[in-house]
Amino acid sequence: MNNLVITTGLRNSEKVEDLALELSNKLKLPYLPREKQSLESIRQRASAESIILVNNNRLSLVTNGMELFFHPGLAKLRIKELQAGKTDQMISAMALSEGKTVLDCTLGIASDAIVASYIAGSLGTVVGIEASIAVAEIVSRGLKNYHGERPELLDAMRRINVVQGDHLEYLRQLPDNCFDIVYFDPMFRKPREQSSSMAPLRPFANSNPLSPDAVNEARRVAKHRVVMKENRFSQEFKRLNFHTIQGGRYSPVAYGIIHKVVADNEIP
Numbered sequence: 001m002n003n004l005v006i007t008t009g010l011r012n013s014e015k016v017e018d019l020a021l022e023l024s025n026k027l028k029l030p031y032l033p034r035e036k037q038s039l040e041s042i043r044q045r046a047s048a049e050s051i052i053l054v055n056n057n058r059l060s061l062v063t064n065g066m067e068l069f070f071h072p073g074l075a076k077l078r079i080k081e082l083q084a085g086k087t088d089q090m091i092s093a094m095a096l097s098e099g100k101t102v103l104d105c106t107l108g109i110a111s112d113a114i115v116a117s118y119i120a121g122s123l124g125t126v127v128g129i130e131a132s133i134a135v136a137e138i139v140s141r142g143l144k145n146y147h148g149e150r151p152e153l154l155d156a157m158r159r160i161n162v163v164q165g166d167h168l169e170y171l172r173q174l175p176d177n178c179f180d181i182v183y184f185d186p187m188f189r190k191p192r193e194q195s196s197s198m199a200p201l202r203p204f205a206n207s208n209p210l211s212p213d214a215v216n217e218a219r220r221v222a223k224h225r226v227v228m229k230e231n232r233f234s235q236e237f238k239r240l241n242f243h244t245i246q247g248g249r250y251s252p253v254a255y256g257i258i259h260k261v262v263a264d265n266e267i268p
């Protein structure tokens, strides 16, 4: 993993310092008091590549001038479009509806998980697995504490269970058919140029290709389908045996589907 150090914003309080210390103990990372130093000098003193920055209202990860923090913006937009009756390609690929259970094996900044949680509703379940310790911490705190949005968005966020770890290890411990849908959105083999929302995540993300073992485990764990998001023309669909591919006609991304059940209209 990227070497990390924890510090606070310039204007901090005792509460912020306590949180920085708590994180330092929990994540086993060094904490350097800010003491009016620049972030660059903190980074150099700690010989770190990146900084976990603790402020009054948010936690963020800073690398090379880029800042990664939790924000439900993208999910909010997609939920608005769903409410206006538009199609969300991920939701269609998952054939997701109220009450279903989703295992998101690549949580990232949780945009997809929030949209899935909104549709699955309070009768459904969304569990998100994230390999990066720092990303999992920032996102799980954000999902729990972010406020100032409409209740249906906040409820969808609060319902997501975050697990920090490797998805293959997690999948191996699960019984057969225990989630309706298992979802993968690995870091694209070829990053999309316009995907600026992924740029600050990249230094922390596990960028390994999705393994055939993980897909096989997902197939065992999923009751209905396994879904993978990738670049529209990616060879990953073929390599990992996702034979059905769907997505918006003009979208640069597509969703590969492995059906566990013969046809959707046969799903109870």
Ligand SMILES: C[S@@+](CC[C@H](N)C(=O)[O-])C[C@H]1O[C@@H](n2cnc3c(N)ncnc32)[C@H](O)[C@@H]1O
Binding pocket: 105, 106, 107, 108, 109, 110, 111, 112, 113, 129, 130, 131, 132, 135, 165, 166, 167, 168, 185, 186, 187, 188, 198, 201, 204, 205, 206, 207, 208
């Ligand atoms: C493209 S991002 C996912 C973005 C996410 N779908 C969203 O809406 O924000 C991929 C994420 O999956 C994580 N990841 C990759 N391999 C993983 C693994 N084996 N186990 C758990 N997380 C993994 C990466 O660290 C990264 O945060």
